[in-house]
Amino acid sequence: MTNTTVTARATDGIARRARRRSTALGLLAWVVGLGFCLPAGWMLLTSFHSEQDAAANPPALGAALTLDGYRSFFERGGDGPWPPLINSATAAVLSTVLVLLLALPAAYALSIRPVRKWTDVMFFFLSTKMLPVVAGLLPVYLFARNTGLLDNIWLLVLLYTSMNLPIAVWMMQSFLADVPVSIIEAARVDGARLPTVLGRVVAPIAGPGIAATALICFIFSWNELLFAGVLTGVVAQTAPVFLTGFVTSEGLFLAQLCAASVVVSLPVLAAGYAAQDKLVQGLSLGAVK
């Protein structure tokens, strides 16, 4: 009797200590998380400051908020940042659509009804991703110059498609492999034709994964700088290239720069927050589930 009370009291003490430790670690996680996000938070805050407050030292933490940074960013030059933003959106969206059109049939051939030696084909796809971009840049540049494709958004669309295609095939292979073959067989036995099977059976199961794949392709294309910087100039300039030219041209406007960075990052941030789990799964080529 006394024995059990003692044990109960002891476990009670251990539990209390464990609880206290867990609270402390939770607090630590909050502090580290906030600290880690601080530079980005500071950028957001600065984007709402006036140029004078943005450049204050020590930092003007409680300064009045204003939209001037955003206003001057959008009123820059004649058209402001719209042409580069539209170019980036065009390149990212079109190449993502192209990737899906090419990768979906390929992934189908590699997962649901696998061709022979399908692992070899998968490794070929992955090995193209390990070819450093910079090793093929010069021929692409010369090709573009000789064919008049320099400063043309379509060239970027093609290059971004090839850049993201291997990742997309890997990801989608793993998502399509989640569809049980028996269900497909059953549907076919019931007389469903291929389009019906794809639409009614495969799409609902693999759909979220395919959406995540599209998202990752979009993010990578939107972020890309090296190709865009070398192969575009005035007409087809993308948002990251626009950002790099932002600072040197007419001195530095810190609030405006922060506003610009926030605006350019916004599509990626929104997409990434919306699909956090799928993002990891995709970036680790579907290996982490």
Place this chain on the structure above:
Amino acid sequence: MSTSVGTAPKVSSARAAAPVRPRGGLRAWATRAPLLPALVFLVAVTQLPFVATLVISLFDWNSYDPDARRFTGLSNYATVVTDPALQESVLTTVLLTASVVIVSVVLGLGLALLLDRAFFGRGFVRTLLITPFLLVPVSAALLWKHVLYNPEYGLLNGAWAWVAGLFGDTDPAQPDWISGMPLVAVEAALVWQWTPFMMLILLAGLQSRPGEMVEAARLDGANSLQIFRYLTLPHLRRYLELGVLLGSIYIVQHFDAVFTITSGGLGTANLPYTIYQTFYKAHEYGLASAAGVVVVIGTMVLATFALRVVSSLFREEANRA
């Protein structure tokens, strides 16, 4: 690069063995056909340019002097291997990649362990933590260069001035971070961007760890450190390898931060930046191509190792299927 393909594991998954594979010419082509557009497209857009790079690397070719273009065999490679600037950028690339990957894996592991427990607002903290990874790389680089590092109004020196002010020091030291420690400045910005990525992968690994095993070990009297050393770490090995592998592939090729923060100055030019300069600014086409080929050979060494890691992951998936 496709030479490594031969090392692919022989997979005997239930699915591959299932009697769905049609025999006979026509039907075999029908299963292969969906693959062809993607394969043809990839070969045309990624492999052909590399072959062209190989050919150009054998020429002495500066576009300022196009008439002097001539075949020189391997002499560009000799120049690449002996050029001190290029040697330095090889060293920079190795240093940059190794330090960023190691530091961000270690930090990412710490963060993943912190987040692998229930606490109030865990989802929100995770969202905060992944923000650096989701910023457009150029914005992140500009943020570090101008908003944080700037000696006059950057946040680092600003915060220091504020703290010093609290203690009555009105004229504290205001170091110029980028010229003072250029490589570390670039590395810090990259570590900040890549730690969340490592954290996400390792967190997924931690959450796939079977809970009963840890419970059993605890009942047997193992302390937290022992559980971490003998249970968690071995389980995480694959995830650590995957993080190192993917991080290396991306950071070896990294261009944006070097281009933005230091413009390759002060000993921070890595290989991608140096090659970019050799052909885009100096117009030395042959030399740039040879350097590009050297990078590919280096990456192949990394990739052979990498493919082995991935194939071990792959084998598990194939067995499960």
